[in-house]
Amino acid sequence: MRNLFSVTIICLSFLILGIFWSLSNNLQQVAARLGENLVVTLFLNKDLPEKDALEIRDKAGRSPVIESLRMVTADEAKERFQASFPELRDVLANLKANPFPASIEAVLRPDRAGPDAVAAFLQSMTATAGVEDVQYNRDWIERVRSLGRLTRAIGLFLGGILVLASFFIISNVIKLNVLSRKNEIEILRLVGGTNTFIRIPFLIEGTILGILGGLVSLVFLAVLIQAFPLYLGSSLGALQELLSFRALSISQGLALVAGGAVIGWLGSLTSVSKFLKA
Amino acid sequence: MRNLFSVTIICLSFLILGIFWSLSNNLQQVAARLGENLVVTLFLNKDLPEKDALEIRDKAGRSPVIESLRMVTADEAKERFQASFPELRDVLANLKANPFPASIEAVLRPDRAGPDAVAAFLQSMTATAGVEDVQYNRDWIERVRSLGRLTRAIGLFLGGILVLASFFIISNVIKLNVLSRKNEIEILRLVGGTNTFIRIPFLIEGTILGILGGLVSLVFLAVLIQAFPLYLGSSLGALQELLSFRALSISQGLALVAGGAVIGWLGSLTSVSKFLKA
Amino acid sequence: MLVSDNLIELFHIGHQYQRPHWALSDVSLRVKKGDFVFLTGPSGSGKTTLLKIIFREIIPSEGQIVIEGVNILRIPDHGIYKLRRMMGIVFQDFRLLFHRPVFENVALPLQVLGVPPKEIRRRVFNALRMVNLQHKLGDPPAHLSYGEQQRVAIARAVVNAPKILLADEPTGNLDTELAFEIISLFREINKQGTTVLIGTHDKELIRHFGSKILFLQAGKLLGKDALPSPES
C-alpha cells in the first residue's frame, strides 16, 4: 500500500513539474520567435536613386545588430497597404502618385539587440542622408523582454515551489517507508549485518520507486499533451501557441526519470543512514 | 514532525490549487472583457442622409444581440485613420474629398451573441438599404470562444488533477498519522472508551491541520500575488493582464480554508473508523 | 438465581486462527462470581486465545460465551465498551502507551469513564503504590525495565476495581518475591468481590495460591474436575 502511495506521489510531483516544464519550453520558443521579429524600418526619401538606397542598405548591414535586410519599394508598400485595408482601395485609386515611400526593413539579431547597441544603430541611421524616418517598435522589444521575464518568473516561482515540494514529499514518503522498517534495520544490525548489506535493499527500492514515478508521470504527460489541443479546438490563433503544451524533448524526459532515480536514491540513503547509528 | 509534514503538504496542495484558481479567475475576466469587444461595423452608403442613418441605427438597435450602438461620421473616421497612421497624413491631405464612409459600430451582448443570432443579425443588416458593407471580425469571436474553452480546460485538467492529488495526499497523510496511533486507538478501546470518545481528538486534530494548511497557503498566495507583478515589471501590456495573478475573493479564500477543514475532518473520520472494528 | 451465580460461561468454544489448526476446541467452562481461577498449560496451548475470547478481542470460530447473562458475541462493535468497562485486563504484551507517562497510562480506564481528575489522581497513586511504582509515575514506559512495564499494566488493570480481572502471564517478567506480592494483591482484590482469571505457566504460584485450576493442553481443557463441569 505504502509503495503505491510513494509511486503516486512521485508521479504526481513529476507530472506537475512536467506540465510546467512543457509550458515553459513553449513560452521560450514563443519568446524566441517574437525575438526574431525585431524589425527596424528605414523610410527613404521620396525618389531616392536606387544606388543611394543600396548604399544605405550596405551601411546598415555593417552594424552588428542586423540579422538581415530587405528592400521594400514604393509599389510593394502600396500593395501591402491595399492588402491590409481593402476598404480603402478606392482612396488609393483616386491618388495620382504613389504616396508610400520606399523603405528598408532591417531584422535585428535578438542576441545582440541590447538597448545600447540598438540606440546607437538607430541614431547612426537617422543621421544618414537619404533616410527620411526611422521606425522601431520599442513596444515589441519591451514585450519580448517581459515575456522572457515572465517565462523565467513562472519557472522560478512555480517550478521552484514544485521542485521543493516534490523533493520534500518524496523524501518524506521514503522516510516513512524506512521508518516503518526501522525495526528491520535495527534487527539486521543486531544480528551482525554490515551497513552496506542493510542499505542496499533500501537503495534499490527507493531508486525503483523514483524511476517508476518518473516513468508513469511521463506517460500521463504524453497523454495530456495529446489530449489538450484536441479538447481546445484549433481556433485559438496566437494564444493557442502561447499556451499549448509542447512535448518534452527526449533528454528532458530522461532527465525527469533520472531525477526520479536520484531523488529515490538520495531519499533512501539519508533516511536509512539515520538508523545505522547504534 | 509528522504534523508539520501534514500541514506542509496540505498547504502546498492548496497553494498550487490557489495559484490556478487565481489564474483562472483572471482568464475568465479577460475572456469577459474580450467578450465585450464584439463589434459589428455597418459601413453606410456615401452621402446617406442622416435621417436614413438614424433609421438604420434604430433598426439595428431592435435586434436582441445588440448591447449598444454608436454612430461614426466620415470625419471621425478620417481622424481615427490619421491618428493610427501618422505617416500617411500627407496622403490624406492630398485628397479632395474625404474617402472614408460613415459607419455604425454595434457592440454585441456577449451573453446573447450565439452564432445563429449573430448570423441572423448580420444577414438582416446586409439586406438593409443604405448599408454598403457589414464587417464583423469572426476571428475575434472564435478567439474569445477558444479562450473560454482554454480557461475551462486549464481548470478541468490541472485543477482536477490537483484537487485529486491534494485529497489523495492529505487523506493519506492523515491515514499515516492515525496508523502511527493505531496502538493508542486499540488501547483506548480495550480499556472501555466509546467510539465517539476515541474519534473526537482525531477529528479535532485533522480539522485543525486542514484549517492551518489552508490558512498558510492563503498567506503564501497573498505574498505571491503581491510579489509576482513587482518581479515582472510593468511593461507586458495585454500579456501581463492575461497572466498576472488576481487575488482570490474573500469567499474563495474562505472556501479554501473550509475545504481544508472538511478534508482534514473527512480524512480523520475515515482513517479512524477503520480501527474501531474489534 | 442461575444467572447471578455464573459470571462467565463458555459453551463449546472452538477457535481456528488458520486452517487446519484448532487453537482451541470444544472448551466449555463456568466461572462463578468471586472465583479465583488459574488458567495454565504449556506454551502454545491456547491460554492467551481463551482470554482474548473472553474480552472479545477475538470472535471464536465456534461456540457461545455468556457474561453476566449477556451473549457477548451478539454485542455490536460500538457497544463493546460496556463489556470492557467491567473488566480489568493485563495483556501478555502489556499494550501500554509507550511514550506517555505512567500516570496517564494508569489513568486511562478512569478517564474514559469521566471520573473527576482529583479522584483519578487518588486512585492512580493508590494503584501505583500497590505495584511498587509510585516513584516512576512521570516516566513513560519506554524508559522502564520490563518488569516495571508489566507492573504498570497491572496497575492499569486494577485501578478501576473491575468486576472481572483477566491477567495473561502477569508475572512473566517479575522475580519470585514480586510475583508473590502481585498475586497476593490479586487475592485481596478478589476478596473485595472481583472475579479473577489468571493465565500463567508458573507452577510455583499455582501451587501456592491455586484454588481452581483450568489446565489447557493443545487447545483442549483438561482437569475440568477442578471446576463444576458445565454439563453437570
Add this chain to the structure above:
Amino acid sequence: MLVSDNLIELFHIGHQYQRPHWALSDVSLRVKKGDFVFLTGPSGSGKTTLLKIIFREIIPSEGQIVIEGVNILRIPDHGIYKLRRMMGIVFQDFRLLFHRPVFENVALPLQVLGVPPKEIRRRVFNALRMVNLQHKLGDPPAHLSYGEQQRVAIARAVVNAPKILLADEPTGNLDTELAFEIISLFREINKQGTTVLIGTHDKELIRHFGSKILFLQAGKLLGKDALPSPES
C-alpha cells in the same frame, strides 16, 4: 595468556539513562571463556542494561569494556557488525521480524554472513528442532503465541554457534519444563565452547543450573564472590 582467558571484562561500568538516577554503577566483572553465568536481581536492577552494554546497544556513561582484548567502546558504528557476529542474543522483547516467516527470522544471522542457502536450511531446521518449533517454520511470529515467539528468538541466537550467547529473560514466557529444556540446550552449547550469560529472575533455574551467579541490586553488583574479583 591473560587475554585469551578473559573473554569479557567490564571495568567500573556506570550508566545513567537520565539524571540523577544511575541504572548501573561501578560494575566490574570478568567472564572467562567457556563460563556459564547467570545474571540475576530484582525487577529494575539493571540486568537488561548490563547486557545491552555488552553487545554495545548502549554506550555506558562511565567505564570501559573489553571483549576478546578489544575495547568495544572504541569500535566505530560501521564496525560493530564484527562484534555482533560473534554473539547470539536473545532479547527480552524478542525483536523478531513480526511479519516474516519464522524460517527467515532464524536464518538472518547466517544470511548476513553469506552462508550458502543449503547450509542455512540445514542449520535453521536444526535450531528450530532444538526449541521444538520445526512445525511453525512457515508462520510469521505474528501468528505465534508468546512462548513460541520467545523460542524463535532463542533459535535465532544459537543458530550460528556463536562465541558468546547473551540471553535476557529467555524463559519468561515458558512453562517450567520448557524452561529447563532451553537452559539444558544452552548448557550443551556451552560445553561445545560458547560462553553463556543469562539474565533471569527465575530462582528455580539458577538453583538447578547455577554455577556462577552475578547478583545485581539497584545497579550495583553483589555476590562478586561467585566470580574471581577483577581486582584480585
